[in-house]
Amino acid sequence: MTPREWADEADEDSGPLSIFDHDESNGSDRPDGSDGGTGPDGGQRAAAAPNRRRRGRRLLLWTLGVLLLLAGGALGAVAWTAEHYASSVARIPNAFPSLPASEQPAAVPHSGQTFLLVGLDARSDQPTTGKDAKAPAWQVGAQRSDTMMLMHISADRKSVSLVSIPRDTWVPVPGHGSAKINAAYSWGGPALMVQTVQDLTKIRIDHVAVIDWNGFRALTDAVGGVDITIPRTIEAKGDAREWLAGTHHMDGAQALLYVRERHGLPNGDLDRTKRQQNFLRSLMLQTMNSGTLSSPSKLTGLLGTIGDVASVDDRLSNSDLYDLAWSLRAVRPDGVHFMNAPFGGFDTVDGQSVVLMDNGAAGVLWDAMRTDRMDDYLAQHRTSADTLGTDVN
Structure with a gap:
């Protein structure tokens, strides 16, 4: 009618x-x-x-x-x-270990959600032949994860905490003995990475997202670039470029160079993880402050790149993605916190340069994340060298 x-x-x-x-x-x-x-x-x-x-x-x-x-x-x-746009985000099958619940950390009710974010320089699940053909999200030995972050979303949806685990961190990898943590992804894909991180932290991982740093180039350009401050000049070393002290407005290509480099940085991989966090923080601020979320044309450009940046586990339905995004609408920049897992020093094992974790201090952090007490933890450790500040090499 x-x-x-x-x-x-x-x-x-x-x-x-x-x-x-x-x-x-x-x-x-x-x-x-x-x-x-x-x-x-x-x-x-x-x-x-x-x-x-x-x-x-x-x-x-x-x-x-x-x-x-x-x-x-x-x-x-x-x-x-x-x-x-939710359908454009690729789903990862078999992203979790096939272990009995009794052999995994117990889920804590009403304690928010914890995501494992895995960063790669290039995803292997991009189209191969044909418009819709996709290779598996992981291939044995094809790549090691470049970045690992635990992202905890509080139960009240007012704060988000991201903790980087440096890729050279020396940890037990189930079925393979001790190794650098990024080897777990190469040997067993997302499922083995989840199992490794769960065994290390005793935190039940709710969801997995695989992030392609190459995709962030388009995402950065979609919001008009980001402003990143270099506190002191970093000299060129090897393939690494020189970075002059001061604030730089970076497009996607420049930002990608910024997050990838570690040679020439005083603390190597530790500084690299902080650069990645600093970039993500700047990207978040630019997205909120540039009018992107209130401009249909800008928002369309931003949303159109999401599928090129991340894949998520197949337990996350489209409606789950809507609900998650909507539930986080009140989060403000000062409610998002970045930090590294507590650093225990550098070492050499079997000729490999590795990063050691301070297991005692890390245990306190993991317990706070597991029980949704990150605000209390941050109040006590806000000045820690492991917490991201404004002075990032």
């Missing part, structure tokens, strides 16, 4: 008039109490009143019908857009 047909049918209703109809009434609400039909043409005016009422009601109902259709169309467009 069209709006017009619906209005015509509704016009035959004999129910009481609304306040919108009173100007077309028979005059019973006139100040003099007359019926509006006392003149020579009073009978004609009285006869015309029902017709006016019908016309008034018809116009009102037709207008409401149009407004409802327009509103429905707008909501449909929003739903279609959300579905379209």
Whole structure:
């Protein structure tokens, strides 16, 4: 039924008039109490009143019908857009270890959600042949993870904490003995990486996201670049470029160089993880402050790149992604915290330069994350060298 047909049918209703109809009434609400039909043409005016009422009601109902259709169309467009972009995010099958629940950390009720973020220089799940063909999200020995972060979202959705585990951290890898933590991804993909991190932290991982640093080039350009401050000049070393002290407005290509480099940095891989965190913080600030979220054209450009940046585990449905994004709408930049896992020193094992974790201090951090007490932890460790500050090499 069209709006017009619906209005015509509704016009035959004999129910009481609304306040919108009173100007077309028979005059019973006139100040003099007359019926509006006392003149020579009073009978004609009285006869015309029902017709006016019908016309008034018809116009009102037709207008409401149009407004409802327009509103429905707008909501449909929003739903279609959300579905379209959520569907563009690739899903990772078999992202979790196939172990009995008794052999994994117990989930703590009402303690928020914890994601394992795995950063790669290039994903192996990009199209191979044909428009929609995709290779597996992981291939044995094809790549080692470049970055690992635990992202904890508080149960009240007011804060987010991201903790980097340097890729050279020496840890036990189930079934392989001790090794650098990034080897776990190469040997067993996301599932072995999840198992390794769960064994290390005793935190149950709820979801996995694999991030492609190459994709961040387009994401950075979509928000107009980012401003990153280099506190002191970093000299060129090997393939690494020179970075002059000062604030740099970086496009996607420059930002990618910034997050990849570690040669020439005073603390090598530790400084590299802080650069990655600093970039993500700057990207978040730029997204919030550049009007991207309030500009349809800018937002479309931003959303269009999400599928090129991240894959998520197949337990995350499109509706889960909507709910997660909506639940985080009140988070502000000062509610997002970055830090490294507590550093225990450098060492050499079997000829490999490795990073050691301070297991005692790390245990306190992991317990706070597991029980959703990160705000308390940060209040006590805000000045720690492991917490990201403004002075980032």
